[in-house]
Amino acid sequence: LSAALGTWVDGVRTDSLPADDRGFQYGDGLFETLIARAGSVRFLEAHLARLKSGCERLGITFNAMQSLRADIATALSLGPPQVALKIIVTRGSAIRRGYAPHGNEAARRVLSSWPSPAGSDAHVDGVDLCLSSHRLAANPALAGIKHLSRIGNVMASAEASKAKCFDALLLDAAGRVISGAMSNVFTVREGRVVTPRVDQCGVAGVMRAVVLRECAALGIGIAEENLTLEEMFAADEAFVTNVRIGVVPVRRVGEHSFGMNILSRRLRTHIETLDA
Amino acid sequence: LSAALGTWVDGVRTDSLPADDRGFQYGDGLFETLIARAGSVRFLEAHLARLKSGCERLGITFNAMQSLRADIATALSLGPPQVALKIIVTRGSAIRRGYAPHGNEAARRVLSSWPSPAGSDAHVDGVDLCLSSHRLAANPALAGIKHLSRIGNVMASAEASKAKCFDALLLDAAGRVISGAMSNVFTVREGRVVTPRVDQCGVAGVMRAVVLRECAALGIGIAEENLTLEEMFAADEAFVTNVRIGVVPVRRVGEHSFGMNILSRRLRTHIETLDA
Numbered sequence: 001l002s003a004a005l006g007t008w009v010d011g012v013r014t015d016s017l018p019a020d021d022r023g024f025q026y027g028d029g030l031f032e033t034l035i036a037r038a039g040s041v042r043f044l045e046a047h048l049a050r051l052k053s054g055c056e057r058l059g060i061t062f063n064a065m066q067s068l069r070a071d072i073a074t075a076l077s078l079g080p081p082q083v084a085l086k087i088i089v090t091r092g093s094a095i096r097r098g099y100a101p102h103g104n105e106a107a108r109r110v111l112s113s114w115p116s117p118a119g120s121d122a123h124v125d126g127v128d129l130c131l132s133s134h135r136l137a138a139n140p141a142l143a144g145i146k147h148l149s150r151i152g153n154v155m156a157s158a159e160a161s162k163a164k165c166f167d168a169l170l171l172d173a174a175g176r177v178i179s180g181a182m183s184n185v186f187t188v189r190e191g192r193v194v195t196p197r198v199d200q201c202g203v204a205g206v207m208r209a210v211v212l213r214e215c216a217a218l219g220i221g222i223a224e225e226n227l228t229l230e231e232m233f234a235a236d237e238a239f240v241t242n243v244r245i246g247v248v249p250v251r252r253v254g255e256h257s258f259g260m261n262i263l264s265r266r267l268r269t270h271i272e273t274l275d276a
Numbered sequence: 277l278s279a280a281l282g283t284w285v286d287g288v289r290t291d292s293l294p295a296d297d298r299g300f301q302y303g304d305g306l307f308e309t310l311i312a313r314a315g316s317v318r319f320l321e322a323h324l325a326r327l328k329s330g331c332e333r334l335g336i337t338f339n340a341m342q343s344l345r346a347d348i349a350t351a352l353s354l355g356p357p358q359v360a361l362k363i364i365v366t367r368g369s370a371i372r373r374g375y376a377p378h379g380n381e382a383a384r385r386v387l388s389s390w391p392s393p394a395g396s397d398a399h400v401d402g403v404d405l406c407l408s409s410h411r412l413a414a415n416p417a418l419a420g421i422k423h424l425s426r427i428g429n430v431m432a433s434a435e436a437s438k439a440k441c442f443d444a445l446l447l448d449a450a451g452r453v454i455s456g457a458m459s460n461v462f463t464v465r466e467g468r469v470v471t472p473r474v475d476q477c478g479v480a481g482v483m484r485a486v487v488l489r490e491c492a493a494l495g496i497g498i499a500e501e502n503l504t505l506e507e508m509f510a511a512d513e514a515f516v517t518n519v520r521i522g523v524v525p526v527r528r529v530g531e532h533s534f535g536m537n538i539l540s541r542r543l544r545t546h547i548e549t550l551d552a
Contacts, residue, residue: 015296028426097362100430101437141410142410182374
């Protein structure tokens with residue numbers, strides 16, 4: 001058990017936040033979770049690019065990217081060398097009460113540093129997923145971005161904890177597989193990799209993008225496609241990804257077992273050794 | 277333009293909040309917006325009952341209802357006599373990073389007091405709604421409760437602001453009418469009132485419950501039913517509700533105009549004069 005190692009709000013080291021922040025009031029903001037190893041953040045540019053894109057999608061004017069980079073350097077300088085850094089950018093303090101943004105809010109950035117267990121081999125043999133009872137909502141305007149309104153992920157993750165599973169698999173309203181509550185999902189069938197589209201719901205994870213890129217680089221066939229649960233269960237293997245765990249084979253989803261993890265272990269090893 | 281008049285975090289007057297609060301980190305909490313007139317909160321028991329129910333639905337152990345009542349009394353004692361009070365209850369500070377609750381978090385309560393323009397007649401002639409491009413997600417586990425993950429409402433309200441409309445009408449994935457971004461919706465056809473069910477998505481507003489109760493008391497036929505946009509447009513009149521505005525006739529939804537507001541004005545006047 002552990003709390004944050006350090007927190008910076010708009011560059012000032014403090015554990016407290018203005019209570020009128022719209023991130024708190026309405027979930028009106030975005031976040032990124034970054035992993036630092038040996039004092040260096042993996043995939044930093046991909047995270048900052050996604051954050052920038054998310055701000056544009058939500059209409060949040062965020063002009064402090066250079067200051068955020070400085071915050072990250074400060075957090076890293078305090079160590080330990082292996083930490084999880086969480087960036088939150090919100091629309092800022094509420095100028096008036098009510099959902100509608102006023103338009104003149106000043107975006108706020110919060111960086112916090114958290115312990116991150118090393119354990120790169122912790123999940124090498126695979127993890128179990130439960131099937132969440134929650135369904136993801138189609139909302140193209142919000143799909144893909146990592147906004148702060150995550151009560152659905154919280155509830156699905158609570159289901160996973162209760163079932164003693166690593167993560168909970170989330171379907172959309174039509175029953176298509178979208179993602180884990182905290183991971184993206186891939187299947188492998190006859191050597192071809194498939195991951196669900198995230199243009200209607202779900203989050204376009206940074207590690208998901210790395211897998212798409214690296215499969216292409218390795219000459220492994222990969223596509224973003226609709227994926228039913230039946231199609232997933234017909235796959236030879238399945239794996240989940242996020243920047244903290246990397247590529248992790250799925251052993252089971254509910255009662256269904258996957259027999260192989262050949263390609264997922266190959267990708268795991270390959271991506272572990274990437275520089276960025 | 278105005279900020280909060282006063283804020284109390286777990287009973288202590290302060291404008292700041294621990295940055296590791298799960299309400300901020302994940303939208304993991306609930307809120308209520310209460311209206312006080314002449315120093316007295318309307319429908320207080322209904323708000324606190326909904327808050328209690330929401331905590332149970334989210335698995336938040338909240339044992340400070342009496343302290344919250346004391347916070348409200350403190351806020352009211354500072355005036356002005358007409359204010360909006362916003363209660364937020366979150367799961368509390370994160371014990372560890374990640375969506376899944378640890379289980380031992382200590383729930384946190386935040387009460388803030390905001391200016392609330394008197395203007396009980398401001399919308400008496402009716403308001404215009406735009407049709408939101410966002411669709412509400414079916415999620416029975418979260419339907420009805422007023423949780424903090426409101427980015428969808430923020431984006432829909434921004435659409436309403438841009439269209440210079442009072443509120444944005446939200447449909448579900450199947451195209452059924454559910455609610456406004458900040459209001460519940462009712463139609464009247466041949467003297468019979470219909471409001472959409474909120475067991476799949478949407479919020480079960482306190483004023484919505486008052487309208488259901490008072491229609492029954494007045495002998496007006498009322499039912500919770502599925503409602504398509506076509507059925508809404510076939511209605512004689514329509515109105516929106518929340519505790520701040522009471523009952524407000526809808527003049528237009530996009531290009532569609534409603535010609536009458538007879539029953540909505542009657543209900544408005546009746547509910548304005550209720551004691552609670």
